[in-house]
Amino acid sequence: MANKILLEVVTPDKLLLSKEVDVVVATGVDGEFGVLHGHVPFLASLAIGEMRFKDGNDTDYAAIAGGFAEVTGEKVTILAEAAELAREIDIDRAQRARERAQQRVEKARAEELDYARAEAAMQRAMMRLKVAGRSGGMAA
Amino acid sequence: MAALRDIQNKIAAVKKTRQITRAMNMVAAARLRQVQERTERFRPYAAKFSEVLGSLSEGIDQEAHPLLAQPEQVSRVALILITADRGLCGSFNMNLILQAQKFMTQQKSEGREVAFYAVGRKGMEFFARRKVEFAQKLPGVMNVVDFDLATQVARLGLNAFLSGEVQEVYLLYSRFRSIVSQIPTVEKLLPISPEATGDEDESSQEYLTEPSAEEILVDLLPRYLNVRVYSGLLETSTSENAARMAAMDNATKNCKDLIQNLTLAFNKARQAAITTELMDIVGGAEALKAG
Numbered sequence: 166m167a168n169k170i171l172l173e174v175v176t177p178d179k180l181l182l183s184k185e186v187d188v189v190v191a192t193g194v195d196g197e198f199g200v201l202h203g204h205v206p207f208l209a210s211l212a213i214g215e216m217r218f219k220d221g222n223d224t225d226y227a228a229i230a231g232g233f234a235e236v237t238g239e240k241v242t243i244l245a246e247a248a249e250l251a252r253e254i255d256i257d258r259a260q261r262a263r264e265r266a267q268q269r270v271e272k273a274r275a276e277e278l279d280y281a282r283a284e285a286a287m288q289r290a291m292m293r294l295k296v297a298g299r300s301g302g303m304a305a
Numbered sequence: 306m307a308a309l310r311d312i313q314n315k316i317a318a319v320k321k322t323r324q325i326t327r328a329m330n331m332v333a334a335a336r337l338r339q340v341q342e343r344t345e346r347f348r349p350y351a352a353k354f355s356e357v358l359g360s361l362s363e364g365i366d367q368e369a370h371p372l373l374a375q376p377e378q379v380s381r382v383a384l385i386l387i388t389a390d391r392g393l394c395g396s397f398n399m400n401l402i403l404q405a406q407k408f409m410t411q412q413k414s415e416g417r418e419v420a421f422y423a424v425g426r427k428g429m430e431f432f433a434r435r436k437v438e439f440a441q442k443l444p445g446v447m448n449v450v451d452f453d454l455a456t457q458v459a460r461l462g463l464n465a466f467l468s469g470e471v472q473e474v475y476l477l478y479s480r481f482r483s484i485v486s487q488i489p490t491v492e493k494l495l496p497i498s499p500e501a502t503g504d505e506d507e508s509s510q511e512y513l514t515e516p517s518a519e520e521i522l523v524d525l526l527p528r529y530l531n532v533r534v535y536s537g538l539l540e541t542s543t544s545e546n547a548a549r550m551a552a553m554d555n556a557t558k559n560c561k562d563l564i565q566n567l568t569l570a571f572n573k574a575r576q577a578a579i580t581t582e583l584m585d586i587v588g589g590a591e592a593l594k595a596g
Contacts, residue, residue, distance in 0.1 A: 175353060177452040177535060179346045194524075195515055208361065208512040210524045232528075233521065235357055235512075244353055246452060246528065 168202040171240045172218055174227065176248050182227070184220070189241050191216040191234055200236050207236040213288045215296045216243065226251035228296040230289045247289070254297035263290035309578065312571040316564060323560035329393065330553035337546035340450065344539045354532050358525060361518055370519075372497050372526045376472040381418040383440065383462055383471040384408060385494070385534075387478040387541045388428030390447045394549035397479065397487065398427040404489035405432075405477055420471050422461055424538075440465065450542045455535035459494075462534075463527060466495045478537035479544035485551060487544035494533060497526060 172189050174182040190199045192214025200207070211234055216227045232245035266287040273283040386405045388398050405428065409419050421437055423429035426444035433439075441461050446454055462474040474495040480488045514521055 175350045177347050177350045177455075177532075178343075180349055193515055198515070206512045207515070208357065208518075208521060209515045210521050233357070233525065235353070242353060244350060244357070246456070246531065 169220075170200065170202040170204075172243070173240065174216075174229075174243045174245065174248050176245050181248050182250065184218070186218040186220040189216065189218045191229065191241075191243065193234070200234075200241050203238050204236050204241075206238075207234075209234050209236075211243070211245065213285065213292050215292060215299070216248075226296045226299045228254065228289075228293045230292070231285075249293065249296075251296045251299055254293055256294070256297050259290060259293040259297055263287070263294060266290045309571065309574050312567055312574060316567045316571065319560050319563050319567065323557055323564070326553045326556040326560060330550055330557060333394075333546045333549040333553060337543065337550060340539060340542045340546060343450070344536075344543060347535065347539065351532055351536060354529065358529055360512070361514075361522060361525065370522055370526060371467065372495060372530075375496055379417055379472040381420060381471045382412055382473040382475060383420045383422060383465050384412075385422040385424060385458060385462055385474065385476045386428045387447075387476070387537060388423070388425035389541070389545040390426040390445055392427060393552060394545055395552035395555075397545055397548035397552075398431075400487075401477065401479055401489045402428055402431050404491065408475070408477065408491055420465060422458075424458055425541075447538075447542060447545070450538045452531070452535055455538055456531050458538070459527070459530040459534040462494055463530060476534065476537050478541045481540045481543040481547065484547045487548055492533070492537070494530060497529065 169185040169187055170189065172182065172184050172186050173180065188199055188201055190197055191209075192212050193209040194212045195209075197214075198209065211229055211232045213231050214229060216229050218225055218227075227248055227250045229243065229245045230247040232243060232248070235242045235244070266283065266289075269283040270280070270287050273280040384405065386401065388401050392398065409421075412419050420440040421432065422440050423432060423442045423444070425447045429439070429442045429444045433442075443458070462476075465471045466474050473493060476492045476494050478490060478492070480490040482488055512518075
């Protein structure tokens with residue numbers, strides 16, 4: 166078995182996750198990238214997207230609302246302004262957030278106000294739902 | 306007799322007040338703990354953030370980014386004042402407000418205009434009464450200090466700065482030094498000064514980056530602002546609760562003193578009343594005997 170890499174997900178509210186895993190795949194602004202043990206020091210901006218990490222045969226997902234990742238040989242640190250593990254996402258809440266975001270986007274479009282922000286909220290909401298769906302399939 | 310009843314009523318009233326101040330003291334203590342926990346949980350994020358920012362901003366042209374560019378001439382600055390929403394916390398709010406006034410007078414004497422942003426009701430009310438114009442006000446937000454609020458506040462400053470409305474943005478908050486000492490502090494948020502980003506990093510890690518270091522910096526610097534504002538908000542909230550705790554502790558003590566004095570007065574008055582009554586009875590008896 167190859168060496169494991171320590172994955173830490175840090176948000177302003179808490180240390181969301183600290184776990185030894187085999188591989189981490191995150192969504193950077195230029196596309197997905199995977200990290201294994203012994204990766205060269207690496208710094209990447211993260212887009213709003215999903216992150217998955219594999220430990221043995223278990224794959225887990227988390228929704229990341231943008232941020233960045235710092236990689237050293239032994240450790241991946243994900244700094245995200247908001248992040249949620251798939252199994253912790255409240256689907257109802259996410260659904261409502263998506264509807265709210267939808268309204269905001271439409272309103273922003275009509276008034277040409279803060280469109281980028283509304284759209285970002287929309288993206289985050291959709292990402293949460295997508296990631297939540299992933300775990301739903303597994304946990305059920 | 307009327308005097309006796311008055312004193313009794315007063316004692317009862319002070320006791321009730323003491324109950325309230327004591328309860329408020331305990332609430333403030335609980336909230337203080339909550340906020341401190343929040344601060345504790347935020348620390349790893351903030352520390353990591355400065356570390357990464359520090360190693361990244363090395364060897365990058367500081368002038369390249371608009372948030373780093375020092376303005377040639379400053380004609381208008383923004384002041385973001387953070388105060389509490391509620392009073393009953395001693396001179397806490399007043400200290401912040403006075404500092405804000407000082408800051409504004411100073412800026413005006415240098416010929417600069419001040420765009421004023423108020424976060425928290427107390428500061429807003431004070432300046433509203435004095436007909437100071439607000440660029441933006443956010444009352445009633447200090448109850449729950451979370452990162453969303455920080456983002457919201459940071460965006461206000463960022464927008465004003467990027468649109469060229471103001472050339473500098475300052476944050477005025479209360480730094481929490483200890484339970485008994487909270488210091489109003491003015492910090493320059495924008496433009497971000499190089500020494501603020503150049504956090505002494507021990508390892509000075511060389512990174513591969515994706516996208517380029519400059520591009521990451523563009524992404525990172527606005528977020529850095531959020532971090533700064535969030536820690537300002539947290540400190541202010543911590544300070545507020547510490548100040549309220551101290552104020553309510555004092556009030557409870559004063560109540561105790563007051564009750565003691567009143568009880569003393571009550572006892573004296575009662576004694577006097579008894580003495581008078583006795584004298585009446587003795588006087589009456591003497592009169593009867595004589596007659």
